Amino acid sequence: MGFKEILVVTARLRAKQGKEGELRTALEQLVLDCGHHEGLLLYSVHQDASDPTTFLFYEHYLSERAFKEHLASDELVTAQKMFNDLTEGEAQLETWRMTARIGEICQ
Known part of the structure; x- marks a missing residue:
């Protein structure tokens, strides 16, 4: 399979005020819990360096199909049920197709 067939997804979440730490812990645990999903090559979560209420998958x-x-x-x-108590608004989800890359894809 070529890398251009890989589906890339980004999802932005915003923590409710004062819930940033709880959300970060929950998101980090979710990454660990989903590691066994078939067809999942890379699953990472990031916290905005200038706005700690914003997280990006x-x-x-x-x-x-794997997605x-x-x-x-x-x-x-x-x-997702837990996130209702920790996040503001809906997650902003986008899907992408990779067109060029360097480096290895995690597996």
Whole structure:
């Protein structure tokens, strides 16, 4: 499979005021909990250096099917319920197709 077939997903979340630490801990745990998902190549979470209420997921999937299975997983369904208490508004989700890269893709 070529890298251009990889689905790249970004998701932005904003913590409720005062909930940044709790959300960060929950997101870090979610990354660990989802590590076994088939077709998930890279799953990372980042906290904005200038706005600690903003978090970004950066994800690589072998296919759109793998992404849909991740969304339907028990881990993500459970986490989404918890996020309702920790986040403001809806997550901003975007999907991308990789067009060029250097370096290795995590597996």
